Amino acid sequence: MKYISTRGQAPELTFEEAMLTGLARDGGLYVPSDIPQMSSEEIAALSGLPYEEVAFRVMWPFVSDSFSETEFRGAIDRAYAGFGHIARAPLKQLAANHFLLELFHGPTLAFKDFAMQLIGQLFQVALERRGETVTIVGATSGDTGSAAIEAFQGLAAVNVFILYPHGRVSEVQRRQMTTPDAANVHALALDGDFDDCQARLKDMFNDFEFRDGVRLAGVNSINFARVLAQVVYYFSAAVSLGAPDRKVSFTVPTGNFGDIFAGFIAKQMGLPIEKLVVATNQNDILHRCLNGQGYHKGETIPSISPSMDIQVSSNFERALFYAYGQDGNAVGQLMDELKSGGFEVSQGAMQALHEVYESGRASEAETLATIKSTLLSSAELVCPHTAVGIKVADEVRSADTPMVTLSTAHPAKFPAAVEEASGMHPPLPQRMSDLYDRPERVTRIANDLSTLEDHIRKHIAN
Numbered sequence: 001m002k003y004i005s006t007r008g009q010a011p012e013l014t015f016e017e018a019m020l021t022g023l024a025r026d027g028g029l030y031v032p033s034d035i036p037q038m039s040s041e042e043i044a045a046l047s048g049l050p051y052e053e054v055a056f057r058v059m060w061p062f063v064s065d066s067f068s069e070t071e072f073r074g075a076i077d078r079a080y081a082g083f084g085h086i087a088r089a090p091l092k093q094l095a096a097n098h099f100l101l102e103l104f105h106g107p108t109l110a111f112k113d114f115a116m117q118l119i120g121q122l123f124q125v126a127l128e129r130r131g132e133t134v135t136i137v138g139a140t141s142g143d144t145g146s147a148a149i150e151a152f153q154g155l156a157a158v159n160v161f162i163l164y165p166h167g168r169v170s171e172v173q174r175r176q177m178t179t180p181d182a183a184n185v186h187a188l189a190l191d192g193d194f195d196d197c198q199a200r201l202k203d204m205f206n207d208f209e210f211r212d213g214v215r216l217a218g219v220n221s222i223n224f225a226r227v228l229a230q231v232v233y234y235f236s237a238a239v240s241l242g243a244p245d246r247k248v249s250f251t252v253p254t255g256n257f258g259d260i261f262a263g264f265i266a267k268q269m270g271l272p273i274e275k276l277v278v279a280t281n282q283n284d285i286l287h288r289c290l291n292g293q294g295y296h297k298g299e300t301i302p303s304i305s306p307s308m309d310i311q312v313s314s315n316f317e318r319a320l321f322y323a324y325g326q327d328g329n330a331v332g333q334l335m336d337e338l339k340s341g342g343f344e345v346s347q348g349a350m351q352a353l354h355e356v357y358e359s360g361r362a363s364e365a366e367t368l369a370t371i372k373s374t375l376l377s378s379a380e381l382v383c384p385h386t387a388v389g390i391k392v393a394d395e396v397r398s399a400d401t402p403m404v405t406l407s408t409a410h411p412a413k414f415p416a417a418v419e420e421a422s423g424m425h426p427p428l429p430q431r432m433s434d435l436y437d438r439p440e441r442v443t444r445i446a447n448d449l450s451t452l453e454d455h456i457r458k459h460i461a462n
């Protein structure tokens, strides 16, 4: 299978090439040229299988020209072996026909581990075979960076540099980035916000001399391999709740649109998903856009669900690509308009988006209130991102279709907000209870492209 750019001007690549490249050279994002289909029989056959086997069957058609079956199965097994729950992504009932999909049992307690652990293993297999090394630079609002550092630490073929906004990540997130001591992973605290981190990362990718010189690779959610790994749990959850014979809906706390776009891929593959609901916090550009108000950048306002504090939602470009009938030129034009502030979505594309997505938002007060009410009604302590999802899900769900709200992080990753809302201090799981005692290692750095590039060139470990 070939991978094509959402802007239509970059070369077609294999899965392996698209994974190692990240951003396409025309500034677009890679998507598969065709989305593989799973029949009802194949979906039904997933019932009762271990997560790793579901993962293999769902992802194999996307990757089979890049890895052998043994390589791919080995990567999946190593990726999920360190998870703290044998089901990997267990479902928990919250109310009648409302379920939480717990995606926080990985090593850094957020759903990002599902994709990052796998992509770490796949990078290592591919690079070892090619006899190459790469430099991964990532921008994070907290959870991507910790997941990347955890996934790539000690892998010989990869150096990792993670940019996070100084002072704007939680202490647990920061410690998860600054305490791993492997020589190939580096945490950089940038003087700026998350959008600055993302912008500098894009600048590095657009500086072809730097990009080629350090063999730059990206693992942000623009990397299609990450989206693909997240498709799996839509299948495992839906099948547990009766798919393919029964439709299931999902509500997804959304920032960069990666997680929910994985749900779109699952739906296109044939999984009977009724609604895909975008849940945003007060940074609600996606909700406004889906409400027909255009896509216009504002200021990012820091919230208690910081992993969703963004204005430019990278993966939304992929959703637009499909809504515009896979017209790369149209998408390229919208992205040009975005540079000067924003764009309007055409009527036809809006209609296409509404066939797939609904949306809602939660204010800070509503998020806190939902943490408290969920604890009282269901004895579940949830993180603020998950609470945003629950609040929106309760607004849109119907009595007859099961709703699955993605529980994107463990409450202990955001203890301040959880404690403010509920009066309860969420403890870290046993296996990481010494996190606050480990020494930290971090470089504070200016929001300046050449300073960053110099630092990275100097600190590449080999």
Ligand SMILES: *Cc1c(COP(=O)(O)O)cnc(C)c1O
Residues within 6 Å of the ligand: 110, 111, 112, 143, 144, 221, 253, 254, 255, 256, 257, 258, 259, 260, 307, 308, 385, 408, 409
């Ligand atoms: C990354 C993240 C999100 C947002 O996911 P996207 O794929 O960027 O939409 C939501 N919640 C948590 C806890 C996250 O880490």
